Amino acid sequence: MGKRTPLYGEHVALGARMVDFGGWDMPVQYPSGILAEHEAVRTRAGLFDVSHMGEIECTGENALEFADHLVANDCMRLAMDQVLYTPMCYPDGGVVDDLLVYRLQDRVLLVINASNTDKDFAWVREQQDAFAGDVKVRDISSKTAQLALQGPKAQEVLQRLTAKDLGEIAFFHAAEDVEVAGKRALVSRTGYTGEDGFEVYLPAEDAVHVWREILRAGEPEGVIPCGLGARDSLRFEACLPLYGHELDDQHNPLEAGLKFFVKLAKSDFVGHAALVRVQEQGGPERRLAGFRLLERGIARQGYPLLDVQGQPVGTTTSGMPSPTLGAAIGLGFLPAALAQPGTRIAVDVRGRAVSAEVVKIPFYRRSAK
Amino acid sequence: MNTPQDLRYTEDHEWLRKDGQVGVTDFAQDQLGDVVFVELPEVGRQLKKGEAFGVVESVKSVSDLFAPVAGKVAKVNQELVDHPELINQDPYGSGWLIALEGVDADDAAGLLDAAAYLSQQEGGH
Numbered sequence: 001m002g003k004r005t006p007l008y009g010e011h012v013a014l015g016a017r018m019v020d021f022g023g024w025d026m027p028v029q030y031p032s033g034i035l036a037e038h039e040a041v042r043t044r045a046g047l048f049d050v051s052h053m054g055e056i057e058c059t060g061e062n063a064l065e066f067a068d069h070l071v072a073n074d075c076m077r078l079a080m081d082q083v084l085y086t087p088m089c090y091p092d093g094g095v096v097d098d099l100l101v102y103r104l105q106d107r108v109l110l111v112i113n114a115s116n117t118d119k120d121f122a123w124v125r126e127q128q129d130a131f132a133g134d135v136k137v138r139d140i141s142s143k144t145a146q147l148a149l150q151g152p153k154a155q156e157v158l159q160r161l162t163a164k165d166l167g168e169i170a171f172f173h174a175a176e177d178v179e180v181a182g183k184r185a186l187v188s189r190t191g192y193t194g195e196d197g198f199e200v201y202l203p204a205e206d207a208v209h210v211w212r213e214i215l216r217a218g219e220p221e222g223v224i225p226c227g228l229g230a231r232d233s234l235r236f237e238a239c240l241p242l243y244g245h246e247l248d249d250q251h252n253p254l255e256a257g258l259k260f261f262v263k264l265a266k267s268d269f270v271g272h273a274a275l276v277r278v279q280e281q282g283g284p285e286r287r288l289a290g291f292r293l294l295e296r297g298i299a300r301q302g303y304p305l306l307d308v309q310g311q312p313v314g315t316t317t318s319g320m321p322s323p324t325l326g327a328a329i330g331l332g333f334l335p336a337a338l339a340q341p342g343t344r345i346a347v348d349v350r351g352r353a354v355s356a357e358v359v360k361i362p363f364y365r366r367s368a369k
Numbered sequence: 370m371n372t373p374q375d376l377r378y379t380e381d382h383e384w385l386r387k388d389g390q391v392g393v394t395d396f397a398q399d400q401l402g403d404v405v406f407v408e409l410p411e412v413g414r415q416l417k418k419g420e421a422f423g424v425v426e427s428v429k430s431v432s433d434l435f436a437p438v439a440g441k442v443a444k445v446n447q448e449l450v451d452h453p454e455l456i457n458q459d460p461y462g463s464g465w466l467i468a469l470e471g472v473d474a475d476d477a478a479g480l481l482d483a484a485a486y487l488s489q490q491e492g493g494h
Contacts (some may be wrong), residue, residue, distance in 0.1 A: 017400075034428045035403045229402070229429050298406050298426050320428055321405045328406075350424070 001025065005051035006145050006207040014225055022115025024052040027227040037230035038323040041193050045151030046226035047214050050192075050199070051207060054117030054141040056110040056124055062133030063108040067101050069269055070110075070127055072253060072262040078103040083172045083188055086261050087253035088120070089271025093278065094249035095256070096123050098241060100190060102174055109186075113243045117141055127270065145207035149214055149223075150197030150234075152366075157218040158198055161210075162187075166198070181213035192231060194238025195366055236318050239290065239331065239362035245301060245317045246288055246331060255284040255333065257361070286314065289339040290361035292329050293347060297354040299330035304348040305356075313338060316347065322363060329363050330356070370490075371395040373461055377477055378486035379437045384461065385477060389469040391437060393425065395460050396490055402427040404456045409445040409467060416440055416469070418476065423466065425456065438476040440469030 002025040011018060016027035027049065029037060040046045058066055068075035073086030082103055088096045097116045102109035112120045121139045128137050149158055155166050161181045166189075169175050174188035183206040191197040202210060215223060232242070239257075241247050246256050253262050254275060264276055278284055293299060299319030304312045319330030330347065338345060343358040372395065376384040382397035398404065406426040416422050416436040423434040445467050449455060456464040481489065 017402075028429070029402055033403050038428075233428055296406075298431075300431055321426075323428065 006204040007049040029227040029229045034229040037226040041151045045153040048148040051145040052114035054112040058108040060135040066135040074263040093252035093274035095247045147200045150193040153221045154197040160217045193234035237364035257288045287339040291356045297349040299347040306346040377480035385437045392465040404453045407449040440472040443470040444468040
């Protein structure tokens with residue numbers, strides 16, 4: 001038996017199919033199915049239990065400087081209650097994890113991937129020991145539940161449960177001590193679906209109440225619970241990387257297309273020297289690229305990518321039929337010369353070379369409001 | 370879960386009808402989720418019992434299809450190419466996969482009956 005979030009009983013009662021995800025028993029889909037859940041988020045809103053995500057709290061006078069030393073993005077430019085997305089690297093540039101950094105009133109919150117929580121916390125501890133400033137770190141994952149309400153109707157629905165004007169929370173900003181359905185929560189306008197939406201952090205014991213209240217409030221809009229299956233297909237269309245697929249310790253963030261989130265102008269951070277070297281040598285030799293299959297077939301993680309001569313040149317990191325686009329698409333690492341949109345490649349689908357074309361990413365971008 | 374009495378079943382969640390038709394069970398389609406892609410064999414291919422003859426894919430997963438018994442592929446369900454969702458909607462009817470000919474009656478009789486298939490599900494899941 002795996003670890004369970006505070007909402008495990010809700011998922012089972014709703015008829016969810018539970019699967020193991022990084023040691024957690026999580027709902028992969030509810031009876032409505034992945035396609036219906038995916039569509040709900042793109043057109044209305046869907047509610048996800050993401051309580052399996054890890055949270056590390058950094059406190060002390062130099063907490064922000066410490067976070068800035070840990071990660072590749074620039075934490076020092078964060079305003080109060082602002083959030084940033086960033087890779088966290090090893091000294092050789094390989095990725096430990098990707099995470100969100102919240103600058104809050106009296107602490108800095110790092111939100112990390114569930115399957116990496118133990119590894120990340122050990123890594124952060126190790127860095128803390130070597131850090132000269134005043135910082136304490138604490139793993140608060142087990143006490144913290146997290147719900148994500150995602151989709152164009154997310155604000156309208158969540159607004160019914162709170163007196164806080166959610167319109168005041170800008171993209172990648174947060175508000176603390178917001179009462180949601182009578183419970184105090186940290187609310188941020190963030191997400192992992194490519195849609196507008198909110199993530200709500202609250203004490204584990206309040207999760208069931210708030211989960212039920214959000215589903216009730218969203219009933220008129222057709223808000224439904226969504227599982228990890230839809231979360232994956234949604235993030236994939238939006239080309240938001242997933243650790244273990246597009247990111248790992250064998251690839252640096254520049255290869256993975258995260259240059260925007262790597263601030264080499266920063267004086268120092270773990271992995272800085274290695275990444276500067278990559279840039280000085282003309283940029284990464286391989287790059288994450290998106291492709292679309294031109295013939296029948298579906299590319300899956302691990303399927304080899306071939307050049308037009310049939311030689312293996314890379315590997316698929318994520319692939320599936322896109323529910324929104326109705327086409328089979330994929331992401332994978334390719335030599336830089338083959339990563340340009342328009343380039344013909346092929347995917348080895350169980351021994352059959354299926355032709356494909358490199359296309360611009362992200363595959364999906366929501367239309368501006 | 371629907372499990373018709375007049376079919377034979379495999380532990381891999383496939384069914385065989387007396388006329389040689391083969392499909393996946395209601396339980397299997399439910400476990401797969403929304404089927405979005407089906408790969409089926411050429412007509413005329415000779416299959417051994419347990420041989421992988423095709424693939425069903427959902428948004429998230431790829432599953433091999435295994436011949437429940439030996440036989441020659443007499444027909445494949447071409448409707449599934451454009452409408453793979455038929456497997457979810459009607460797994461024992463319009464969602465059939467292939468039809469085999471030359472099936473040995475003893476081979477067919479050796480498969481699970483509905484009761485045995487159901488008890489295997491209860492025991493194994």
